[in-house]
Amino acid sequence: MARLDGGGEMAFAAIHPEVGRIDATLSDLGCDLTWSAVHRIRPRVALRCPECGHGVQAKVSARGLRYFAHGSGRLTDCAWLNESLEHHLLKLELATAVRAADWHAELEVRSPDGSWRADVLASSHDGTRRTAWEAQLSPITIEDIQERTERYRAAGVGVCWVSPAAQAPWMGHVPSIRVREPTQGRPWTVVEGPSAFDFDRGAWGAVDTLALIAFVRWASQGQPIVHEVRPRYRPVWFATDDLYRRRRLVWTSSPHIESETQHEAMQQCQEARKRQREEQQRQAEQQAKVEAEAEAEARRKDEQRQREIRAAEEAARRDEQLRRWAAEAEQTRQRREVEEDQRQAQQRAAEQQRLRQEQDERLAADRWWGELSAEQIHEFREAVADPLWKTHAARPEFDAQGPTPDRAYGIAIRVRQRLHGVLRPSPASLHRLPPADPVYVRNAREAQQLAATGAIDPTRVVHFDLPDHEQMSLI
Structure with missing residues (x-):
């Protein structure tokens, strides 16, 4: 959590003793309550932290930001204690963008089984789609963020990881974007994640001028979508930095995916033609070699008569060797037939055992349900x-x-x-x-x-x- 106004920790959600979970970022707190119903009221409402259950108080920062802060004697193991002010402000910005996209947004939501906790959980109005928007400011390994992404996937929840850091090693390994804070009147901007395929260059290029609120709205509508880049095109071009960075996943649209597919088909066609030319060259070299050997054979005819005797002796030795090999091959064949018969007998015995076991299990199940x-x-x-x-x-x-x-x-x-x-x-x-x-x-x-x-x-x-x-x- 971030400290505001000289004390306490910052969170946007709390548990009300009568109406349940309330959200300080919503005008009605998400349950038809006014802010005055929890802020500076006597007697004080017994609000609790959704994470650790400790008592919290409704407060307003010097900037006019509404939030909840732990009271004295708070638990030191609350998961929100280490979240920075920047983390909370980014979460608030993400929730604002989700609501602007006409989706429902809840901050700091934990799954019923505790397997994940979303910074902002976005839900469509019909309840059929859910997406977690995660503000990731602290360092995390690629393996850990992939594991957390898999937890969301297993729960049927989409996820997008959001970072304002200049470098994030996990960027492009999971559905993710990098954002820039507002400057000189410009809003929050997505500077990495969305990409477009340049057919002439034969490469993906990063789109770094997209407003965050627009990106969230398009992602909620299914445009853009997360695409796994073909291995050939994973070096993504960043025009601002004049360099390539390897990215496995990008956000893009169907036309750009189709453009990548067409470019890949063209590349494969060109490679096939190259292989064909190489094969033709190899065949020409082979033909030249055959002709050279024919000329050499004409020169060797005089030596042929001298080699015939040695060749006959060698042929006799080969014939003897072939007879021995044939005898050994026959022994091997007979041994393998015996081994195959044994293997088939074992398989039949195993199959009979399996059938008996299945029959015993069915009888046991009949007795079990017959009770x-x-x-x-x-x-x-x-x-x-x-x-x-x-x-x-x-x-x-x-x-x-x-x-x-x-x-x-x-x-x-x-x-x-x-x-x-x-x-x-x-x-x-x-x-x-x-x-x-x-x-x-x-x-x-x-x-x-x-x-x-x-x-x-x-x-x-x-x-x-x-x-x-x-x-x-x-x-």
């Missing part, structure tokens, strides 16, 4: 669906196929058409489970049955307090 009545299965599904509905605001879907082998004879659970977990997999088939999906069982006894196999991490198992037998209704 429950239709009413118990319905009760179980309702017990699973209720917390998922509250968490994801969406009704979970249970695979209509029922128990399937690829889910360890459990039933796949999907939320918003994405696989969420597995309902009551068979203990005998846990080796078939995907590596990370949560598993739901009826009660602690069933959870212990799964854990006792040693084939699953007990922390993946979610159980409920459902009875093993149907409860009798009192009428």
